[in-house]
Amino acid sequence: MYAVVGRVKDEDIALVRDRTSIADIISESVTLRSAGGGNLKGLCPFHDEKTPSFTVAPARGVYYCHGCGQGGDAIKFLMDAEHLSFMESIERLASRSGIQLRYETDNSPSTPRPQTGQRQRLLAAHLAATDFYRDQLGTAGARKAREFLAQRGFGRDAAEKYGCGFAPDSWDALAKHLRQKGFTAEELNSAGLTKPARSGSLIDRFRRRLLWPIRDLSGDVIGFGARKLFDDDDGPKYLNTPETPLYKKSHVLYGIDHAKREIAKRGRAVIVEGYTDVMACHEAGEPTAVATCGTSFGIDHIGVLRRLLMDSDSFTGEIIYTFDGDAAGQKAALRAFEEDQRFVGRTFIAVSPDNMDPCELRLAKGDLAVRDMIAGREPLVDFALRHTISRFDLDTVEGRVEAMRRAAPLVSKIKDREKRPEYARKLAADLGMDLEPVQRAVNSALRGQSEPEPARARAVAEAPQRLVERESLKLALQEPVLAGPVFDVVGAENYADPLYNSVRVAIEAAGGASSVSSGGVVWIEKVRDSCGDLGGQGLISELAVEPLRVDGAVDPHYVQVTLARLQVGAVTTRIRDLKSKVQRVNPVANKDAYLALAGELFSLEQQARALRDQAAGGL
Secondary structure, three states: OOOOHHHEOHHHHHHHHHHOOHHHHHHOOOOOEEEEOOEEEEOOOOOOOOOOOEEEEOOOOEEEEOOOOOEEOHHHHHHHHOOOOHHHHHHHHHHHHOOOOOEOOOOOOOOOOOHHHHHHHHHHHHHHHHHHHHHHOOOHHHHHHHHHHHHOOOOHHHHHHOOOEEEOOOOOHHHHHHHHOOOOHHHHHHHOOEEEOOOOOEEEOOOOEEEEEEEOOOOOEEEEEEEEOOOOOOOOOEEEOOOOOOOOOOOOEEOHHHHHHHHHHHOEEEEEOOHHHHHHHHHOOOOOEEEEOOOOOOHHHHHHHHHHHOOOOOOOOEEEEEOOOOHHHHHHHHHHHHHHOOOOOEEEEEOOHHHOOHHHHHHHHOHHHHHHHHHOOEEHHHHHHHHHHOOOOOOOHHHHHHHHHHHHHHHHOOOOHHHHHHHHHHHHHHHOOOHHHHHHHHHHHHOOOOOOOOOOOOOOOOOHHHHHHHHHHHHHHHOHHHHHHHHOOOOHHHOOOHHHHHHHHHHHHOOOHHHOOOOOHHHHHHHHHHOOOHHHHHHHHHHHHOOOOOOOOOOHHHHHHHHHHHHHHHHHHHHHHHHHHHHOOOOOOOHHHHHHHHHHHHHHHHHHHHHHHHOOOOO
């Protein structure tokens, strides 16, 4: 379920879950009331609703919202509600419960590592460095840095708000300052704040530069971005913290600490290109802006935003890229379109007039111009199509055909399938071609892709057999110790619904319900981890909290009745199919085949009668 689970020992994760009351964690932000059967219910914190559909099952340590489909355990709740990583969530819960986590290491996986303490030391060093640099911004030597900010429309208040600082004209001012505070040379080098000189002494990594502290989702400073100010500085225009135990540039988004709550609240994120662009957007009234730090916007950044946006099949939020209108900006936008397929939400591009970035636009035309630029965003697919076909001579047959070949795959990638026919018509009109060849080209591109399943209808007034399939899965998830011995011998072939079938397969892949010594969140998450179907993963969370269709406690008789009814339906279907096959066989010309089918049919009918006897009493 979590990409970094392997970094913490499994038994420690289990201990944290065991000692964590999910009801206590969620009650800190959601008012919960009794919903019967030991469950609690409240208004979902992940979407607006008037009627409570958010269910918590304290006995199993899980939650699920029947409105938006969010679900998981206490770790997942903190990740979604507080926008934390798995490591941040597990460490917060461990600290709350007084648990010392142990981490896997490359050299000896079984020994505790002092990395938790090291992380805190590195964070403390960054905090001290932030204070040092901020104090330096007010000194005489930092006049150039203050002028740089002022020329871009940022005064003292803005500098303070974003923690701007200045690295003084000294080789080791920060190193000496932090050494006096008790930090070791090894810690400072590991943090990327200093580096060893050829002489063996310690020197500062940043010198004579304007600095921005870079924070993670929880607000901790994990690195710095440094802007060149002086012409005789022969370094790069921007210099960032190197890769460290804290700072991974492919995961970092500048401004995410300021923007995270507004991104989640407004359901959109604005991607800009620089530190001052983030500041300009926030100051102009667009507090959802973030920027990458020394690298292009990539897969890991998308993962961060998906968590904030709760990007899912039903998500209708927006990701808005802002790029310069020059060739480099257009190239970046087209690269963004390729990565766009990793988002479900709608993606747009906002290009400012005269190729100005948001900071330049705010200086030239004010805050409203920045908001207007973002409001005037264009769907990214429109931009990608227009840019693609603009490279060909549409006055020639060859040009039109080649443009169609290049643009059709873009139309096929549009996630909203209902929009594809309209974009195919638009593409045909833009090319001056008939619709039929364009549609053929789009369909040809589509055949090379795996289409997602249509959204599952939520009418729970399902056919009786589907209700039985659902109930049996709930038994395996909620009461594995009791249901396991009977459940595990009834195979996945008895589940006709594809989604229920995927959950049944996942239960088997997790070792089967009989392998469980006690139920709860560990078992449920193990099944989720074993399920390769995204819809199935969501269904597992839903079934884990849905009440069983029985009055009182579940007993072995109820399990027997449910699993017998499950098999009755599957056997009845096979009998119907077999009867159809028997009718198509000539008993004279194909006597042996007819007798074999008849014998199989007789055996199945006997099996059905026995199962009906077991299922007497119903659900």
